[in-house]
Every structure is written in structure tokens, then in C-alpha cells.
Amino acid sequence: MISKNADARKAEAERQETERKKRLAEEITQDFLARREKRRSVENGWLLNLNFFSGNQYCDVSPYGNLQEEDKRFYWQSRRAFNHIAPTVESRLAKLEKLKPDLRVRAFSDEDGDIKAAKLATGVLQYVRERVALGDTISRALVWSEVCGSAFYKVIWNEKGGRQVAVDGENKPVYEGEVDVCAISPFEIFPDRLDVEDIDGVQSLIHAQPVSVEYIRERFGVAIEGQDISGIYAYSEPSSAKLPMQKLGADSAAIKNGVILIERYTRPSVEFPEGKLEIVAGDRLLYEGGLPFENGERGERTFPFAKQDSMHLPGAFFATSVVDRLIPVQRAYNAVRNRKHEFLNRLSMGVLTVEDGSVDTDELSEEGLLPGKILVYRQGGKAPEMLDCGKMPDEFRFEEEWLEKEFALIGGVSNLSKDSTPVRVTSATGLQLLLAQDETRLSMTLQSMESAIKEVGRQILRLYKQFAGNARLMTMTGENKKSQLCYFNAASLSVNDVRFEPQEATTPEEKRNTLLRLYEMGLLSDEEGKITKENKNRILEAFGFGSYENARDISALHIVKASEENQELKGYLVAVDSYDDHELHISEHTRFLLSSEFKKSGKKEEWKKRFLEHIEAHKIEMRK
Numbered sequence: 154m155i156s157k158n159a160d161a162r163k164a165e166a167e168r169q170e171t172e173r174k175k176r177l178a179e180e181i182t183q184d185f186l187a188r189r190e191k192r193r194s195v196e197n198g199w200l201l202n203l204n205f206f207s208g209n210q211y212c213d214v215s216p217y218g219n220l221q222e223e224d225k226r227f228y229w230q231s232r233r234a235f236n237h238i239a240p241t242v243e244s245r246l247a248k249l250e251k252l253k254p255d256l257r258v259r260a261f262s263d264e265d266g267d268i269k270a271a272k273l274a275t276g277v278l279q280y281v282r283e284r285v286a287l288g289d290t291i292s293r294a295l296v297w298s299e300v301c302g303s304a305f306y307k308v309i310w311n312e313k314g315g316r317q318v319a320v321d322g323e324n325k326p327v328y329e330g331e332v333d334v335c336a337i338s339p340f341e342i343f344p345d346r347l348d349v350e351d352i353d354g355v356q357s358l359i360h361a362q363p364v365s366v367e368y369i370r371e372r373f374g375v376a377i378e379g380q381d382i383s384g385i386y387a388y389s390e391p392s393s394a395k396l397p398m399q400k401l402g403a404d405s406a407a408i409k410n411g412v413i414l415i416e417r418y419t420r421p422s423v424e425f426p427e428g429k430l431e432i433v434a435g436d437r438l439l440y441e442g443g444l445p446f447e448n449g450e451r452g453e454r455t456f457p458f459a460k461q462d463s464m465h466l467p468g469a470f471f472a473t474s475v476v477d478r479l480i481p482v483q484r485a486y487n488a489v490r491n492r493k494h495e496f497l498n499r500l501s502m503g504v505l506t507v508e509d510g511s512v513d514t515d516e517l518s519e520e521g522l523l524p525g526k527i528l529v530y531r532q533g534g535k536a537p538e539m540l541d542c543g544k545m546p547d548e549f550r551f552e553e554e555w556l557e558k559e560f561a562l563i564g565g566v567s568n569l570s571k572d573s574t575p576v577r578v579t580s581a582t583g584l585q586l587l588l589a590q591d592e593t594r595l596s597m598t599l600q601s602m603e604s605a606i607k608e609v610g611r612q613i614l615r616l617y618k619q620f621a622g623n624a625r626l627m628t629m630t631g632e633n634k635k636s637q638l639c640y641f642n643a644a645s646l647s648v649n650d651v652r653f654e655p656q657e658a659t660t661p662e663e664k665r666n667t668l669l670r671l672y673e674m675g676l677l678s679d680e681e682g683k684i685t686k687e688n689k690n691r692i693l694e695a696f697g698f699g700s701y702e703n704a705r706d707i708s709a710l711h712i713v714k715a716s717e718e719n720q721e722l723k724g725y726l727v728a729v730d731s732y733d734d735h736e737l738h739i740s741e742h743t744r745f746l747l748s749s750e751f752k753k754s755g756k757k758e759e760w761k762k763r764f765l766e767h768i769e770a771h772k773i774e775m776r777k
Contacts, residue, residue, distance in 0.1 A: 178438040181431055185359055185415050188343040195347070195471055199301040199339060202476040206242060206300050210234040210483060231491040231498075237557075238479050241564035242299050245475065248566070248595055249295055254603050256282070256610040274614055281332050281613050291606065294336035298463045298598075302474040305337040306459040306605060307360070308612040310446065310620050330620050332613050337458070339471055347470050352460050355470070360416045360458075363408050369434050377435035379410040418444065418456050428454050447619045448612045457612065461605035463598050478563045486556045493549045500545070508535040565594040668692055708737060715741035722763050723756070729770040739771050 189196075197214050204212050204220070211232055215221045225232060256278040260271035281287065290306070297304035314331025321327050343359035344352075352358070366379040412435045419429040427443030444454035462472035507514065511534035530536055671677050677692070678684055684692075711734040719742065721727045729735075742764055745751055754760060 174438040174441075175436075177431065177441070178433045178436050181415060181417050181433045181438075182436055184417065185343060185361055185413075185433075188345065188359060192343065192347065196340065198477065201480070202300050202302075202474060205236075205238050205480055205483060206476055208234050208236045208239070210236065210487060231494050233487070233491060233494070235487055235490050236483075237486060237560045238476055238483055241479060241560055241566055242476065244566040245299055245564070245595065245598075246292075246295055249299075249599065249602065250292065252595075252599055253288070253291060254606055256606065277614060277617055278610055281334075285332065285334050287334055287609075290334050290336045291602075294461055294605075295602070297336065297338050298461050298472075298474070298602075300474055300476055301339050302463050302466075302472040302477070303339045303342075303470075304461045305339070305342055306461070306609050307335050307337050308448070308457050308459065308609055308616065309333050310616045332616050334609060334613070342458075344470050348468055349470055350465065350468065351470075352456055352458055355420075355456075357417060357419045358456055358458065360418070362414050363411050364414045364434075365408055365411050369412060369414070369439070373432075373434075373439040375434075375437060375439060377412055377437060379412045379435070382408045382411040382413070420456075421454060446612075446616060448615045450611075452615075459605045459608040459612070462601045465597070465601070475564050479560065482556055482559045482563060486553070486560075489549060489552050489556065493545070493553070496545060496549070507537040511535060512537060708734065711737045712741060714738075718742070718767070719745045722767055723760055726763050727767055729767065729774055731774060733771065733774070735771040735775045739768055742768050742771075 194214075197220060200220055201212065201214060204210065211223045211234070212220055213223060256275070258271045258274040258278070260267040294304040294306060309332075310330055311333040312330050313328050314333060315329040317326045318329045319327040337360070341360055341362050343361060344355045345357040346355060349355055363382040366377050369375055369377050415433045417429075417431045417433075419425070419431075421428040421444070425443070430440065430442055430444050431438070432440040444456075446457050447454055448457060449455040463474045464472055466473050507530075511530040512528065528537065668677075672684075672692070675682070714733070715738040718727050718738070722742075729738075746761065746764055751757065751760060
């Protein structure tokens, strides 16, 4: 009897748990649908921007809230699109690509511990940059932010990434794990509030993306019935897909037998100290738990996203883009050019006036006035004649020139960037000033990009600190500019004290010109007028000859060897080699004796004795 009651209670508990999960899945789905409807007008604006960027420029948002194609007023009207939006955006993207910041961590002081921590953090970021193709991810995010206004980066830890380190009990491979960074379009992000300007002001965030049912089965082990999902319309009602979008490739991006995967992130609270992550697909609750990543500033759990804007909007979560501002100018420009072409057609083809019944108008309308055509008209009637259409009004030319200036004014990219050198500017200084003004107009966009990339860098380091473990193998660039294998543990990453080197909005060409001017002024030379080996290596690296100095200069190798000896001298006395660069070795060993690591050590006297004995051996070798 007791066993039956226990089984009944267990079955009832399972039934209640199943009902709870079902209600939670329905609540999350309804929350997603409500946020989608609340964001409808903003999303239609993105679709309009994408259409104009791709060249489909005769469309607009209807009074019912969805996109529709504009009809011709007359069947003979010309409706060609003279796309100036695409080259404007491409010019902005080209400038931003050249000004993309490089993630390098700056040491807080000259102490060896701070310098090593900064070098390790920089090495980790450079390693991840090459491993996950971070540059390509940034480029994709730039396109989304420039066209739609906002783009997002998602920084997560992929347990199946990296090298294979073992095999589990089921003979399945076990991997060391790797950071994964991907660019997210604004179509996939649904915040709980649209009146805040940053992710920090959002309490809950939904990431919804279309995936195949095979993906759900492989990742979560759940079989779900799917349906066909058409790319960019994955979150829109069917009525919104009336506008043909072949130019954007929406048909080719369709997912056969797919489903919308909804991930709802909620910030930590008193009730949920680790926050909440809930994943739903097809009205099925796939996962429920705390936020998985300790990626906050003080090690707390927060959203794994970074936001990048093109142009901030006060009191709005999603920013605006240059395409929003260029659409009215593009409409006016298309109208002027088409009306101009229609007028030219009238001048070239002519408009024929005929007396009623004097000629066969059907034949004339079909064949026109062919060269050598014999035109027969009724005897006694009036001969057909060409209508005087006048000449092309100058207003067409003035308006066209003014609209082209409007593109440069609103787009933030002058004709100097899109076309060639202006005729009136002949001096190099004048050209530099024009280029500087051109790049100043992109400063707000550049600042947002730098902030987003720095946040991505911080989250990458925090994920490595959380998951790297005690012995992580990594290939990084050493002091001698050559690849080295490096073992490190998570405790070595002091990510709470990360400060990135300040980035200057300068192109590589400008940096090289600056170095040449500094060299001509003698600021890179010592008291004897010679360039030090360190400055020589940096100059060659800036000019793209990073491997040239490796074949000539071995000072970096001696510095690396002296640093390794510093670690060995903590445990035992190291012999001096006759081929050592004794001056460099003495400098490195002395630097360690002056570091805070040596001063705070409990074995200070023991280390000091060995270091001084080793330094004296170097001095003896120098006197030989």
C-alpha cells in the first residue's frame, strides 16, 4: 500500500512538473510574440533599409504596417533605380574597416607581474582573433549596423571547440573548449524595453533565431515538428512577406523543416542570484537554469552580448543608420533622373500630332516614324507634324547636382572618398585636412565600434578565466615575433584589471608617415644619433617587415632566454653561457630584482643570493 501511494505521488509530481514546463514554454513564447509585435515598426524600417540598399527602391511601409511595392501612376513611366545608397554605405564600411581597432592589453605598471599579465591577455586575444576569425565577424557586424543601425556580438563558450583532449566512457571525444564569437543581426534581438539606450538598462533579453529541427535534436535530444522558414522573414507575419525580396536572397536562405529557437536571458535578482536562461522551441521547454557565463565586470553572470551602433538615438534601444536619412534623398534623386530620361525620350522620339481620321493611327503607333517611311494621310487633311517639346529645363540639372551634394552631406562621406582628388585642391596638406574632416564625421560610429569590440575582448578573457582550467595550451606570438607554445592557467588572467591600449582613429598609412616625420626630427634616436634595436624592430613592424628583423637581430631571443633564467633562478643556480649577450642578461636579471614580485617574496634573501652570483658570472664573462 505504501509503495502504491509513493508511486502515485511520484506520478502526480511528474505530471505537475510537465504542466509547469508546458505553461512556462507557452509564457516564453507569448512573451516573444508580444516583444515582436511591439517592435514591428522598427523591424519594417530595417526591411525598408535593406530593400533600398539592395536596389529595390520602389517600396514603402503601408498604413497597415507592412511593406508593399509602389505602383506606377502611368504605364509608360520610367522607374529605374539609380542607387547612391549602396556606394555611400560601402565607402563608410571601407573607412571603418581600415580603422578597426586591434585588441591589446596595457600593463598597469612596469612591474614584471603586470607586464606578464598584459602580455598573456594580449596573446589570448590574438589567439582567439585568429582561431575564430574575429575580423570577419566584426566586418559582418559592421554591415548590419551601417544598414539597419545596430548589430550585436554574442560571446559564448563552445564546449565542443578547441583540441580533443580525451575520450569519455561512451567513447565520445572530449574537447578542451573554445570561445565562439558571432555577429547577430538586430532581427534576432528582442529586449523587454525599447526606451533604454544600452544593454545595461535591459532586465530581460530574447535571442530568437531560425534553426533546423536536426539542430534541436542533436543539441537538446528532442524531436520537434518543424516548418519552412524564409530567412529574413522568420519573425514577421506572412502578410509582411508580400514584398518581393529576391535581391536579398531571402528565398535561398529559407530553412526547410525549421523552427524558431527562443533563448530568454534574465538578469540576476534576489530570487535568482545567478539569473535565468530559458530556451524554448516549438512550444517545448528545452533548457532551464542560471546564466552560464561569469562575464560581468566583477565576475557576476550577465548577458553574453555586446551592442554596436551606427548612430545613437536618444531614448531608443535600436539606433538609426545612414540609410534611414538617405532614403528621402534617394527617392527624390530617382524621380529627377527618371523624369529627365522621360523628357529626353520625348525630345529624341518626338510627339506626333495628327488630325483625326487623316492617318492610320494604329499603324503609326505600332511602327512609329521609321527612317524612309512613306506617311500617307487623307487628301485635304492636315499633314502630321512633330510637337515642339522645347528644351531641357536647367532646373533638372540644378536639382540633380544638389541631390548629389545631399548624399555627401547626409552620408558623411565626401566625394573625395568616393570619387577622386578634387580639382581645386592641389596641396598635400589640403588633401590631408579634407581626409581628416571626412574621418571626423565617422567618429561617433567608430567610437561605438571600439566600445563594442573592447567589451567583446573583456568577455573573451572572462570566459577563459572561467573555463580555461589549470593547464591550457595556446600558441601565441613571443618576444621574438615567432610562434611559441604557452601553458597558462585561469588564475593568470587578471581580467578585472584589464585596460586596453587607447586606439587612435588613424590609418596604417598615416602611422607610417608619422613615424617617418619622427625619424626625420631625430626623436627615435639616442644621444649618439643611432636608432635603438627596439625602435628599429617596431619601425620595421609598422612598415610591414615584421619578419625581416628576425633574420638579423637576435636581441629579442636573448631577452627571452634571460626571462626564462629568471624563473629557473628561483629554484636553483643557473650557469652562464659564453654566447650570452651579457649586457642584456644583466639588465633583465636586475629588472627582476627591482620588481614587486621579488620584494613581496618570502624567499627574498635566497633569491637575491643566487641572482647576484649569476650576475657576477656574467660580469666575469664580459671581462674575458
